[in-house]
Amino acid sequence: QVQLVQSGAEVKKPGASVKISCKTSEYLFVKSFLHWVRQAPGQGLEWMGIINPINPSGRTTVYAQKFQGRVSMTSDTSTNTVYMEMDNLRSEDTAVYYCARSYSTYDKFDYWGQGTLVTVSS
């Protein structure tokens, strides 16, 4: 069974950083591209970017313009885990953050993690 397992909920103060993890199997890690999508309370889905887990600094790692410079996606091949770090958090960043998998770059998202709630509050 395909699984993307995300880290637990976080509570952060404005201006802080958060780092969320998404762990998968070795097979999927090398056969996937992973995306980060967020969903503010009661709102829709917002794509943040895509990472190639086995070549995270390559051309196939792309950030949505809105998040460039504030979000960093990385991977750890030893643990089959990808990470999304967001700096300078604001209250508007309060959301559930999902990782999602696609087989290739321009492909549908066939599996999703369970989501990680990030709450930004003073």
Place this chain on the structure above:
Amino acid sequence: EIVLTQSPGTLSLSPGDAATLSCRASQSVTRTFLAWYQQKPGQGPRLLIYGASTRATGTPDRFSGSGSGTDFILTISRLEPEDFAVYYCQQHVEYPYTFGQGTKLEIK
């Protein structure tokens, strides 16, 4: 970026009814790159339809997708209680990938 506009925002129907959900793109999207997702309260999205009309594994055949260019439709032929949820369309042909704002299908 490609803007996807879904209508209606909310659809109130009864079990057994048929549902028609619309997704309109601000520019043409090749069918291959149009997907539909279902999201139930407290859960993450689940892939329902991809390539505009291909059912994902586990999607019942009462769900069907159609359309091309800028206009796409998700049809549920006969609503079951478990179908009441929020539905999103998505384009994955061009960065940034975008989703429609969602259609909430609620029990009348």
